[in-house]
Amino acid sequence: MPPLEPFGARLRRAMDERGPLCVGIDPHAALLSAWGLGDDIAGLERFARTTVEALADRVAVLKPQSAFFERFGSRGVAVLERAVADARAAGALVLMDAKRGDIGSTMAAYAETYLDPAAPLFSDAVTVSPYLGYGALRPALDLARASGTGVFVLALTSNPEGAEVQHALRADGRSVAATMLDHLRAENADAAPMGSFGAVVGATLAGGLTAAGVDPAIGGPLLAPGIGAQGATAADLPKVFGAAVRDVVPNVSRGVLRHGPDVSALRESAARFADEVREAVGTG
Numbered sequence: 001m002p003p004l005e006p007f008g009a010r011l012r013r014a015m016d017e018r019g020p021l022c023v024g025i026d027p028h029a030a031l032l033s034a035w036g037l038g039d040d041i042a043g044l045e046r047f048a049r050t051t052v053e054a055l056a057d058r059v060a061v062l063k064p065q066s067a068f069f070e071r072f073g074s075r076g077v078a079v080l081e082r083a084v085a086d087a088r089a090a091g092a093l094v095l096m097d098a099k100r101g102d103i104g105s106t107m108a109a110y111a112e113t114y115l116d117p118a119a120p121l122f123s124d125a126v127t128v129s130p131y132l133g134y135g136a137l138r139p140a141l142d143l144a145r146a147s148g149t150g151v152f153v154l155a156l157t158s159n160p161e162g163a164e165v166q167h168a169l170r171a172d173g174r175s176v177a178a179t180m181l182d183h184l185r186a187e188n189a190d191a192a193p194m195g196s197f198g199a200v201v202g203a204t205l206a207g208g209l210t211a212a213g214v215d216p217a218i219g220g221p222l223l224a225p226g227i228g229a230q231g232a233t234a235a236d237l238p239k240v241f242g243a244a245v246r247d248v249v250p251n252v253s254r255g256v257l258r259h260g261p262d263v264s265a266l267r268e269s270a271a272r273f274a275d276e277v278r279e280a281v282g283t284g
């Protein structure tokens with residue numbers, strides 16, 4: 001198979017054609033129940049299939065939350081494999097939210113799990129945690145570059161607990177979060193129209209970026225979770241991201257999923273969020 005076009009270029013095109021919204025596939029036990037499904041493999045499978053059927057042909061990115069599949073063991077992972085393949089076949093980019101991070105050959109194995117085109121869970125991009133040091137992510141960064149996939153590094157997460165680590169200051173006075181964004185800016189240097197190496201920066205962080213001395217412009221995508229159930233709205237995006245808002249991929253999971261299992265209702269909800277984002281970001 002020929003190598004894919006770089007993820008950043010594929011993502012920019014998808015954002016231009018479909019709008020930048022990313023919808024999560026998060027089969028919480030409470031959502032399975034609200035959809036009238038069992039908290040079991042059959043329920044998981046129906047939930048994933050319905051979400052993919054409703055949204056994969058219209059949103060730029062679908063983001064399965066791996067944890068909700070892994071809790072069912074190998075059969076849950078098999079459902080995840082199918083969801084990823086079906087979503088990609090229907091035209092969505094798949095961002096696997098696995099938040100992996102380790103060292104050396106272990107990190108390389110995580111990278112192969114999601115970014116090797118021959119792997120059963122091959123996805124367009126994966127989230128990673130830099131808590132073992134940005135340099136420890138090198139196997140994933142290198143494999144992404146080679147395979148035309150992307151990596152999203154946790155920088156300023158949407159949860160309030162993240163600040164104690166991410167706002168911490170290094171000896172040179174830079175915050176940990178700002179340092180992660182510096183690394184990503186360097187990783188994306190010279191990439192056009194957009195780099196493949198993204199940051200996770202919560203939409204909940206109005207004021208938080210300045211506090212952490214962070215410039216969100218990294219030449220790559222900015223995944224912004226926190227809209228909907230966590231309280232942020234599309235109108236917060238320009239406040240949080242300023243001029244970098246054009247590179248933001250806003251994520252909504254429960255805010256859309258709570259409208260299921262009706263396919264039309266899921267689509268209408270995603271369309272409403274997409275309209276709100278368009279209005280807030282000023283792209284038409």
Ligand SMILES: O=c1ccn([C@@H]2O[C@H](COP(=O)(O)O)[C@@H](O)[C@H]2O)c(=O)[nH]1
Pocket residue numbers: 024026065097156157158159200201202225226227228229230251252253254255
């Ligand atoms: O900082 C982060 C990083 C990841 N997430 C994930 O995004 C979704 C958000 O779900 P909602 O239902 O829209 O709250 C979920 O999978 C999180 O694990 C995040 O929220 N914040």
